Amino acid sequence: MLESFLRKVKLVFEDETLRTRILFVLAALVVFRFLAAIPIPGINAAQLEAFLANNQFLGLLNIFSGGGFSNLSIMMIGVAPYITASIVMQLMTVLIPKLKEMYQEEGDAGRQRFMQYSRYLTVPLAFIQGFGFLLLLQQNGIVPELTLLGFITNVIVIAAGAILLMWIGELVSEFGIGNGISLLIFAGIVAGLPSAISQLIFSFDVAQIPVYVAFTAAAAVIISGVVFITEAERPIPVTYARRVRGSKVLGGISTYLPLRVNQAGVMPIIFALSILLFPQMIATFLAQSNIPFIAAGASAVASGLANNWIYGGFYFLLVVVFTYFYTAITFEPNQVAKNLQKNGAFIPGVRPGGTTAEYLGNIITRITLVGALFLGTLAVLPIILQGLTGITAITIGGTALLIAVSVVLDLVKKIDAQTSIREY
Structure with a gap:
């Protein structure tokens, strides 16, 4: 196994195209980290630290911004607008058949157009989120009162940072390797590890050793579980009918159709976190209102969402829902059944066509339940550990570990x- 790994590493460095792609990814991540360190002017660092410490939702936003929100950099809202735009566009496929047809039936060209619409939608969302967060930070004394021109300038800078980050992610996807947006989020998570480790070292307490051991064990379980569920699949036997064309005999072979337990990957987690950011942001913003009943209602919502158990319940539910939703978009039983029938393939014991689609739909529903419950449980497990141990860093760390x-x-x-x- 080690020999195979070393051989593949050698191939990576020897192949010019692959090496160039990996170097491009690394260069893009370096640029991203550099931009994430450029702050907007006039920040009250002490006030910002206290504000983030009391608001776990903005800690989640810090994941999407690659740590940019913790120092209010020009990348402070990160890829959140792009992710929100992607969620909106995916939801629109349910409401608008034309969009669904474009995404699922028009091939790469249709998906490219669909992604282009997501990019267009990202622009206004970036301005809206930039405006909302800047106003929120002003109200909490983190950013000083700005003139109208200064406020507009900062909103433009923040929105431009989000759009630039989206562009970098798209470049990584096109000219690098892997999903660019996911890699940017991953880079932000990894960038926070040195400070987290140093904080753990400086705050080390011998009495807390059992807690540290338990946390390490939980991290190992999470990693093992994610690997297992990601690789787990349900093989569906498929047989190709024997066909004779001239002197050639085609088909007559048996294979299998792999149905993954977690078709959606990490996207349900990212979607759920994106959705969870909005209620808290809006409630915190409205809590500063001069209208008493609006301020009281918003404060009640904000305090309710600040409760770990309420937040955990919503988080779990959203992860499960988005797992099914994303699976329904990425795996279409009717289309799979149609393709099998078109290629002269069938599932033994199941009639081709509608019966096959129903059979596949039932299987994917059952196995997705396992994946959804697993992802949801892992998502809220750090919150449970936080409630038991009192270590607040576990909440962000667990989610970040799951994504990473x-x-x-x-x-x-x-x-x-x-x-x-390249090997073959």
Whole structure:
């Protein structure tokens, strides 16, 4: 196994195309980290630290911005607008049949147009989110009162940072290897590891050793579980009918159709986190209202969402829902059944056509339940550990670990696929 790994590493460095793609990814991540360190002017650092410490939702936003929100950089809202735009566009496929047809039936050209619409939608969302967060930070004394021109300038800078980050992610997807947006989120998570480790070292307490051991064990379980569920699949036997064309006999072979337990990958987690950011942001913003009943209602919502158990319940539910939703978009039983029938293939014991689609739909529904419950449980497990141990860093760390492991697995598989092609 080690010999095979070393051989693939050698292939990566020897192949010019693959090496160029990997170097491009690294260069893009360096640029991203540089931009994430450029702050907007006039920040009250002490006030910002206290504000983030009391608001776990903005800690989640910090994941999407690659740590840019913690120092209010020009990348402070990160890829959140793009992810929100992607969610909106995916939801629109349910409401607008033309969009669904474009995404699922028009091939690469249709998907490219669909992604272009997502990019267009990202622009206004970036301005809206930039405006909302800047106003929120002003109200909390983190950013000083700005003139109208200064406020507009900062909103433009923040929105431009989000759009630039989206562009960098698209470049990584096109000219690099792996999903660019996921890699940017991963880079932000990894960039926070040194400070997290140093904080852990400086705050080390011998009495907390059992807690540290338990946390390490939980991290190992999460990593193992994510790897297992990501790789788990249900093989569906498929037989190709024997056909005679002239002197050639085609088909007559048996294979299988792999149905993954977690078809959606890490996207349900990212979608759920994106959705969870909005209620807290709006409630915190409205809590500053001069209208008493609006301020009281918003404060009640904000305090309710600040409760870990309420937040965990919503988080779990959203992860499960988005797992099914994303699976329904990426795997269409009717289309799969149609393709099988078109190619003269069938599932033994199941009639081709509608019966096959129903059979596949039932199977994917059952196995997706396992994946959805697993992802949801892993998502809220850090919150449970936080409630038991009182270590607040676990909440962000657990979510970040879940995303990071999935992104690394996807990246390794894509590199492995590229090296296998070149090897043969």
